[in-house]
Amino acid sequence: MRILISGAGIGGPALAYWLARYGHRPTVVELAPGPRAGGQAVDFRGPTHLTVLRRMGLLDELRAHRTGGTPMTFTDPRGRTRLRLPAEFAGGEVEIPRGDLVRLLHRHSAPGTEYLFGDTATALRQRPDGVLVSFRHAPERHFDLVIGADGLHSRVRALAFGPERRYVRHLGYYAATWPFPNRLGLPAGSTGINTPGRLAAAGADPRDPDRAGAFLLFASPELPLDRHDPARLKALLRERFADLPHPVPHLLATLDEVDDRDLYVDSISRADVPAWSDGRIALLGDAACGATIGGMGTGTALVAAYVLAAELARADGDHRTALTRYERTVRPYARRCQRGGDRTGPFLAPRTARGLWLRNTLLGRRPLLDRMLAMGEDIATLDLPEPARAPQG
Numbered sequence: 159m160r161i162l163i164s165g166a167g168i169g170g171p172a173l174a175y176w177l178a179r180y181g182h183r184p185t186v187v188e189l190a191p192g193p194r195a196g197g198q199a200v201d202f203r204g205p206t207h208l209t210v211l212r213r214m215g216l217l218d219e220l221r222a223h224r225t226g227g228t229p230m231t232f233t234d235p236r237g238r239t240r241l242r243l244p245a246e247f248a249g250g251e252v253e254i255p256r257g258d259l260v261r262l263l264h265r266h267s268a269p270g271t272e273y274l275f276g277d278t279a280t281a282l283r284q285r286p287d288g289v290l291v292s293f294r295h296a297p298e299r300h301f302d303l304v305i306g307a308d309g310l311h312s313r314v315r316a317l318a319f320g321p322e323r324r325y326v327r328h329l330g331y332y333a334a335t336w337p338f339p340n341r342l343g344l345p346a347g348s349t350g351i352n353t354p355g356r357l358a359a360a361g362a363d364p365r366d367p368d369r370a371g372a373f374l375l376f377a378s379p380e381l382p383l384d385r386h387d388p389a390r391l392k393a394l395l396r397e398r399f400a401d402l403p404h405p406v407p408h409l410l411a412t413l414d415e416v417d418d419r420d421l422y423v424d425s426i427s428r429a430d431v432p433a434w435s436d437g438r439i440a441l442l443g444d445a446a447c448g449a450t451i452g453g454m455g456t457g458t459a460l461v462a463a464y465v466l467a468a469e470l471a472r473a474d475g476d477h478r479t480a481l482t483r484y485e486r487t488v489r490p491y492a493r494r495c496q497r498g499g500d501r502t503g504p505f506l507a508p509r510t511a512r513g514l515w516l517r518n519t520l521l522g523r524r525p526l527l528d529r530m531l532a533m534g535e536d537i538a539t540l541d542l543p544e545p546a547r548a549p550q551g
């Protein structure tokens with residue numbers, strides 16, 4: 159089958175890899191001029207994530223790139239430590255910078271995939287035998303299937319299923335992250351100043367102490383935010399965090415030198431799409447069931463890509479059966495993972511002083527922490543379908 163995938167983030171290249179192994183001809187169209195390497199570290203936990211990575215032949219390479227996890231320290235504005243969380247809390251079993259994963263998946267999938275960077279689909283017309291796709295730059299083309307793996311603000315979803323406001327719910331917080339040169343000599347791990355409804359954190363890259371990453375989070379009702387206007391995004395961050403002490407003024411100053419492509423600012427939101435496919439068009443990853451930060455979106459996108467490709471192989475060309483089985487398997491799993499994302503904002507930056515105190519007190523106790531870690535693994539466990547026939551290659 160000729161299959162168009164929109165989005166070269168995590169789910170898109172993972173799906174392309176599997177489709178090529180099953181003998182299909184995937185094309186990936188990505189809006190950015192190359193793989194978008196921004197973002198913090200992302201993590202994998204539990205046997206399901208690790209099995210998919212192993213079956214993709216990526217686990218060893220991923221382990222070679224891993225950060226070793228990110229211990230988190232929360233302080234008050236006077237620098238007094240209020241809570242420490244161990245590396246495995248945010249880092250799972252394998253944690254890797256998102257950018258490294260994006261590059262790895264691109265490289266791994268490239269031999270069997272046609273990549274169209276710097277382009278996007280502008281219209282999708284379904285016909286009984288396929289989908290006619292118009293692009294901003296490339297000539298119009300016919301595909302057997304179109305998969306939207308273009309993230310929380312999916313273009314394919316907007317074109318085929320309707321406007322974003324129907325499917326994406328704002329969860330009351332915004333998050334921002336960007337890399338900067340570690341001129342302050344910050345230690346590895348993440349150390350953040352908490353005030354009610356805000357967190358300003360930073361830490362060195364554990365593999366390169368000259369590099370560091372910033373992470374800001376703040377509570378806010380939905381703002382009329384243009385995610386493609388870096389100057390406005392930077393102004394918003396400066397305004398929201400102007401009053402916090404060292405090292406926050408330094409972090410904000412590094413915004414002047416950050417490459418706009420490396421700045422990631424988004425609302426903490428959740429996508430819920432009642433049906434993930436319509437005829438020959440389907441959604442994958444954040445486009446279908448995303449949760450920004452904390453909802454295990456990366457692991458879910460990888461698992462969903464594996465299941466979708468396996469079901470297409472099993473159904474032997476019957477895309478309706480394959481898409482129905484894919485959604486039936488992945489939806490309840492994704493929903494469980496998403497729930498973690500619903501609580502990320504209130505967890506990282508409780509809105510009141512009392513909420514902060516309560517979080518610090520409860521999570522300062524090891525038994526509760528261990529229970530939360532075990533729960534994370536249970537949630538991320540799924541009975542994976544076996545491939546219907548041996549993949550090629």
Ligand SMILES: Cc1cc2nc3c(=O)[nH]c(=O)nc-3n(C[C@H](O)[C@H](O)[C@H](O)COP(=O)(O)OP(=O)(O)OC[C@H]3O[C@@H](n4cnc5c(N)ncnc54)[C@H](O)[C@@H]3O)c2cc1C
Pocket residue numbers: 164165166167168169170187188189190194195196197198199256277278279307308309310311312313314335422442443444445448449450451452455456457459
């Ligand atoms: C730059 C960036 C940084 C991120 N940082 C974090 C982070 O720090 N922490 C975290 O938890 N999650 C982060 N995420 C989200 C995380 O990657 C996803 O939750 C998860 O990996 C699911 O992957 P996905 O492939 O569904 O979506 P994504 O990884 O979001 O990938 C979607 C891809 O689609 C592309 N795209 C968007 N619109 C179009 C279009 N119209 N046409 C073609 N392509 C399009 C995007 O450029 C992107 O490459 C980030 C996403 C991006 C794009």
